[in-house]
Amino acid sequence: MEKRIYNLSAGPAILPEEVLLEAQKDLYSYKGSGMSVMEMSHRGKIFDGIIKDADADLRKLLGINEDYSILFLQGGATLQFSMVPLNLMPPNNKADYIVTGAWAEKAAKEAKRVGAVNVAATTKSDNYARIPKQAEMKLDPEASYVHFTSNNTIFGTQFRTEPETGNVPLVCDASSDFLHKKIDMNKYSLIYAGAQKNIGPSGVTVVVIKKDLLARSSDSLHTYMNYKIHADNETMYNTPTTFGIYIAGLVFKWLLNMGGLDEMYKRNLDKAKVLYDVIDGSDGYYKGTTAVEDRSLMNVTYRLPNEQLEEKFVKEASAKGFSGLKGHRSVGGIRASIYNAFPKAGVEALTEFMSEFKKNN
């Protein structure tokens, strides 16, 4: 078995070893079919089974009922930033955006091309170091929807609970924490997530959309941009990213075999605690960058006493097999992304390295 590194990259990110090994085994000829999954017709029997399994397994994991369609699209969250307002804004031509970081800003920017955007809350003046409280949100009861970003990869914050939006449909960009815990799907009208953190390889975007929203999609929309067309064709209007969907399906099965999302959440809480405890117990050598109550379980962001030490930290960590620790280029510092597939042993090894580094520097 070849050696693996500790991949703390913010995304594309680490995948479960079991998933990689199974994909490797079947890459040349999928389960005796004589073809790679990459070579199969998306309308053939075998791939039909693969995508139906992925749909069914995702429904099991999140408790998604038949009131929702599951779509496996392309274009990443970036295309969703546009598709959401293009499809959902029309009725009242205005939407609420809760702005908690760079990705939420980008989502709001595309929405402004379509209609009126009300920034219901923003923590920009706090450098996005915290999540706004419910009481801060100036929600418009006439809004077509409320959009929020459940986890902020760059700033290391995460919503603990969903914003309360009454009868206004809730739309969530869950790109960086999808499937990290069980959520109450009834609260959501639409969730989208780029695959490349907790789902699979980049090139797949999962969209879970309540079917009653599909009536909003106008026939005048460009075809690829129209949720209703994708839903009516069960993702198969055009050729989807077949190999990416296959890998996502393997990840869903890995989660089910582990015991599902409650077990995954327990492990995520546990992993994050190990790391935050070392930060908090470092007498200020390592400093978390966010409000404690809004800390992300996925992206742990912190600083060292100065930038020279941060640079040294990243370099030495990299030499020891910890990859991807450099904070986002827009904020600097350190970021350890510990998504679902990142093992606890890796977090423990990282904390050992952190203690050692502190002692020596």
Added chain:
Amino acid sequence: MEKRIYNLSAGPAILPEEVLLEAQKDLYSYKGSGMSVMEMSHRGKIFDGIIKDADADLRKLLGINEDYSILFLQGGATLQFSMVPLNLMPPNNKADYIVTGAWAEKAAKEAKRVGAVNVAATTKSDNYARIPKQAEMKLDPEASYVHFTSNNTIFGTQFRTEPETGNVPLVCDASSDFLHKKIDMNKYSLIYAGAQKNIGPSGVTVVVIKKDLLARSSDSLHTYMNYKIHADNETMYNTPTTFGIYIAGLVFKWLLNMGGLDEMYKRNLDKAKVLYDVIDGSDGYYKGTTAVEDRSLMNVTYRLPNEQLEEKFVKEASAKGFSGLKGHRSVGGIRASIYNAFPKAGVEALTEFMSEFKKNN
């Protein structure tokens, strides 16, 4: 080594065995890096090398100079049907479309959402069984561009030479015959191609665009839809389909190692001849569905004396390991897709089966 079938699927389609074996070897840990390509940051050093290699190798294969940008996008040809008019239509707000099949119809349909579409030529009244002659084309010298579909997967026709459009930029959907031969890039202002025939797995769309056209992309376009933004960021505005780009890069190297596109074209001519010769020598038992001079080298379409025999043919062929021979559901008949990666031995085996089947039926 596991057994492989003869995969004659129209797409997603067969990939070179060498590419699959290399991808399999490196799937768990790419060249000793300790990570799968699927897990790598798209902004990291290793993936940067992969995508730069893919860009450089594609330039070598087609002789693409620095006047052009190469983009690896998502959304398939379907999204390009919209992106092309959204970006390129504005100057004169009208474009010419040469309609030679179902895909060209779809491209024209999206363009109509943006501006005026002049159907410069169509062979619909001939059931798309032929390619229009230059003299039939009613081209508008004021058009923003001329769009054509170089190969028609469903109807089995293919342009031998590009339409002459004078000073009007030529735009080509080459999804199903990209890289099947060397073309004169100077004739093209934009070529796009979904990967899933001759390039790699579905989920990647190659766009080669002349840089002088990028000035047409308005700032008001939705970000993902804007060619200029993708070009300015060298495909990296958002996370591209990293694994698909990696596989495409391996396919480009496979083509270079073979001797490039002139050699590939020779092999494609040779393979197609073997198959068309059997059709033409069958005393009318097998009937080609298209004008002889417009026959596709990629998708060989033909009929048997009746539909019952066609059904039997597909069934018996499938039992002998020939997969994907059923014609498109909209036209019926038989379709043998013999893309770049399909081996001559497979074509020969198929023709043997065809002779046998004719004798017995």
